[in-house]
Amino acid sequence: MKDKIIIKRDDFIFAKKLLWKMRNKNSRFDTKEFIRKGRDYLYNYAEQNVGPLDPSKRAFLKGLLIGIGVFAVASAIPLINSLNPQEIYLKDFPWMIIVDSNGNPIEASKIPVNDPAILLFEYPMLGDITFLINMGDENNNPVAVPPTEVLIPETGKTYHFPGGVGPYKSIVAYSAICQHLGCVPPEIHFYPPQYFKVGGTTPNYIPPDAYQAAQAAKAISIIHCDCHGSTYDPWHGAAVLTGPTVRPLPYVELYWDSNTDYLYAVGMNLNAPPIMDHSSDLEGVAYLDGYDEKTGCPKLLLKKGQAVTNCYTTLEDFGNTFQGGSS
Numbered sequence: 001m002k003d004k005i006i007i008k009r010d011d012f013i014f015a016k017k018l019l020w021k022m023r024n025k026n027s028r029f030d031t032k033e034f035i036r037k038g039r040d041y042l043y044n045y046a047e048q049n050v051g052p053l054d055p056s057k058r059a060f061l062k063g064l065l066i067g068i069g070v071f072a073v074a075s076a077i078p079l080i081n082s083l084n085p086q087e088i089y090l091k092d093f094p095w096m097i098i099v100d101s102n103g104n105p106i107e108a109s110k111i112p113v114n115d116p117a118i119l120l121f122e123y124p125m126l127g128d129i130t131f132l133i134n135m136g137d138e139n140n141n142p143v144a145v146p147p148t149e150v151l152i153p154e155t156g157k158t159y160h161f162p163g164g165v166g167p168y169k170s171i172v173a174y175s176a177i178c179q180h181l182g183c184v185p186p187e188i189h190f191y192p193p194q195y196f197k198v199g200g201t202t203p204n205y206i207p208p209d210a211y212q213a214a215q216a217a218k219a220i221s222i223i224h225c226d227c228h229g230s231t232y233d234p235w236h237g238a239a240v241l242t243g244p245t246v247r248p249l250p251y252v253e254l255y256w257d258s259n260t261d262y263l264y265a266v267g268m269n270l271n272a273p274p275i276m277d278h279s280s281d282l283e284g285v286a287y288l289d290g291y292d293e294k295t296g297c298p299k300l301l302l303k304k305g306q307a308v309t310n311c312y313t314t315l316e317d318f319g320n321t322f323q324g325g326s327s
Contacts, residue, residue, distance in 0.1 A: 011060045014050065016127050016285070021049040090282045093124055093267035094297030095255075096290060096313045098132070103308050106132075106315055107261040108166040113140045114192035114221070118185045118318035120176055123252050123265040125284030128275055129176040130252050130265075131190060131223070132315060133234060135164065138193045138220060142168035150237035152273060154246035159271040161237030165256040165263070173254050173265065174223065174238040175275055179247040182276040183227035186321045190234065193220045195322055213241035223249065247273040250281065260304045265313055288313055 022029035027049050034041045042061055047053050053061070098106045098121055111119075113136035120129045136142050145164030152158065164170045178188045191206070196214070206224055210231040214222050222241065223232040230245035232238040238249035250272050255264040268281040275281055290312035291297060297311035 011057070014057055014060065017050050018046055087283045087285065088125075088287070089280075090124060090284075090296075092296060093282070094288075094291055094311060095299045096123060096265045096288070096297060096311055097302060097308060098263045098265060098315050099290075099308055099312045100315055103312070103314075105260070105262045105302065105308060108171055108256050108263050109261050111166075111171060113142050113170070114194065116190070116192055116195060116320045116322050118176075118189050118321065119315055120185065120318060121173075121265065121313045121315045122288055123173075123313050124268065124281065124288075126286040126288055128281075128284060129184060131174050131176045132263075133172050133174070133190050134166070135170045135172060135221070135234060136193070138197070140194075142166075142170035144169035145172050145235055148236045148239075150239045150248050150272070152247060153240055153243075154273070157271075159269055161251060161269075162253065165254045167256075167258075167261075171254060171256070171263070172234060172238075173252040174232070174234060174249040175251070177276045178225040178227065178230055178245065179249060179273060179276050180225065180228055180230045180243075180245040183225050185318060187227045188223065188225040188230075189321055191222050191224055196221050207242070209242050217241060250275050257301050260302065262302060264301075266299070290314070 021027045022045075029045060030041075034045075039062065043053060043058065046057070046061060100106060111132070111134040113134045115134065119132045121132060122128055123130050134142060135145050147163040148161050149158045150161050164172050176185050176188060178184070196206070197220070207229055210222060210224060210229070213231060214220075214233070217233050217236060217239075219233045219235045219241070221234060223234050223238060225231070225245075228244055230243060231241040232245075232249050233241050238251060240246065240248055250268060252265050253267040253269070255266045256262075257264070270281065278284070287293060290308075290310055292310045295311075300311065302308065
């Protein structure tokens with residue numbers, strides 16, 4: 001196996017944040033402008049979206065341009081997957097409130113049902129991207145996602161998925177990193193009922209075996225990876241419906257405070273397979289921006305209207321990838 005490139009942690013964190021901004025619909029990276037203007041556009045984009053460039057970061061970006069070329073920088077995914085910084089570890093899973101881009105807590109009752117937009121937050125560390133989905137039926141009514149035992153085809157073992165949370169027990173959170181080879185959104189995303197049903201507006205690259213497996217599992221929506229065809233069942237703990245993956249998507253345990261309607265990311269199941277390329281879900285490349293290293297972010301419920309200053313993770317909206325379909 002080819003060794004990964006080793007880089008400084010600061011450069012890796014910088015690259016991760018840059019990629020996050022490049023893929024966000026509100027700060028989308030303009031590939032055409034990049035090709036036309038070259039590194040000046042990249043430098044200006046990085047400064048506007050990630051922060052001032054010191055000589056070290058400027059040299060890092062210049063090295064990327066020389067080493068992997070214009071189109072690879074524009075997509076950024078091959079770059080990030082090839083880097084291998086030294087890992088750090090959490091003693092325990094932090095208790096993190098989920099907030100919007102303005103720092104306001106997300107209210108569970110306001111999350112759209114069957115939203116085709118890609119909604120992501122990071123947990124438990126930087127780069128560990130996770131889908132937040134409010135599950136529903138064909139008429140976009142919220143439907144409870146029940147607890148279940150999830151099979152790991154790779155080992156034949158099972159683990160417990162606790163089910164959905166929120167006012168209708170319909171909200172779930174699954175890793176947005178495919179367990180096959182690590183593909184990320186938009187290559188892997190949630191297909192709501194209106195896009196997945198046979199004869200509907202579903203893109204034609206979903207293979208027939210995904211439909212058949214979903215029907216057998218009584219799943220009216222799926223999470224599908226367009227890279228190699230892996231399909232997951234969000235109704236049953238993101239269990240494997242079709243390969244080539246042999247591992248379910250890891251889930252983030254959520255807590256819903258009925259008094260405030262706030263949502264918290266509070267842990268992961270260590271009996272489940274870890275996030276792709278991790279030996280444990282408690283390891284990663286860097287702490288989240290909202291993580292408090294002094295306290296470790298223990299359990300804390302905020303009051304309605306209380307300002308969020310630490311122990312938070314931000315939900316980002318990456319837009320609806322179903323172009324031309326009905327919503």
